[in-house]
Amino acid sequence: AGRRFCSLTLGNDTDRPMTVQIRAFAWVRDETGADIIEPDHRFIVNPSIATIAPGTTRLMRCSLPAGDPAVQAEEQWRLIVDQLPDPDFVAAPGTVQTLLRISLPVFRVGDKAAPLLTARVGQKSLRLANTGTRHIKALSVTLRGPDGDAVTAEHAFYLLAGGAQVVPLERLPRGGVSTVHVRAEEGEFDIALAPVK
Template identity: 30%
Template sequence: MRHIRSVLMKRLLTATLLPASFLATASHASTVVIWPVDPILKPGEQATALWLENKGDKPVTLQVRSFDWAQPQGDDALTPQNDVVVSPPIAVVPAGKRQLVRIIRRDPAAAAAPERAFRLLIDEVPTQPAAGDPAAASARLAVQMRYSIPLFTYTADPGAQKVALVARTIATGDGRVVEIRNTGTLHARLTDLRVVLGNQERMIKAGLSGYVLPGATVRFVIPGDAAGVVKVGVNGVDQTLEPAT
């Protein structure tokens, strides 16, 4: 179990840890472990579990919110919604303890598409220093962290859904970009975006490059002299993308 949590924490830090604000070096910062980092709700499931663990030496207050996630212009857009809710929305997790948060889908059969995307934002809420605490003289000790993890819900078997990506390299006013479009019914988690030039691969963006949701198109800026076939990890499997027509 310790090894599994270590792996999950590594994935979280490399993929989904987003600093919301840093006012100073954190002398009292907690260490929060969140798992699973890729929760889903399968067809017919109404709820799933999200665990928050405080590995620090002081209590931490965490707020959990759920948002609808879309990519209307290629950029992530989060919108408040009530189809998926969390309980409890705010939790105080003591040092060395963990808290169960339930992710609840109100109507498992309501979505029209087989897959729907959400984002869970977990914010560490700064606590006010106690009266008389020397830290009270400086608000710079307040530190907030934001963790953002994807949530996908399904009304049909996720194993039957497919990713269908096409790519093209185009010139824009901001330079050359790789444009990747997903015409399938399943999201694509993109890693290690490369351009193949002859027998050589040129890395454009190492590690997690981003997501492209069904029906969406995303763009990545590339060097002006880079052109060729696009190669990228798609949900853990390398793919060479066919040019768009």
């Protein structure tokens, strides 16, 4: 949890110089999965504005806010990379210049941090909560009933430490839900439930 530095390499595969600006934001999510970001000026990117020559890459260094090594809870940010307008670019008649925006997650994780998932079933939704200290990136969620009937939601999302996510469902398994299985980049998670009808 005390790690202070990171780096990011950006490339330009176009035939023109590209200028980018990078800003850091503290990041949480609401239950609908919407990102809530707030500028975090303690997270420093150097350089924060850079021009990348055509066909080259540029290394950007990051300095994270001081962390408490005793705290194992994960911290998370979003780095927003914005391509800035090229003042020398002349668009052909009837065209516009398209600028890129990339949002990258950054996590600082304690050595003992781990996710801890719970689930609550609604009529046509599932509320997953992570009461643990580390995020997961869910790839799919499967609800299984006592007779083996299964409903899978192919729905990729981040479930941040201390966060929750409501997953909409077309239907519930016959006979209710006895098990929720989450397939994530970090592994497989099974959550046992009393059947809900």
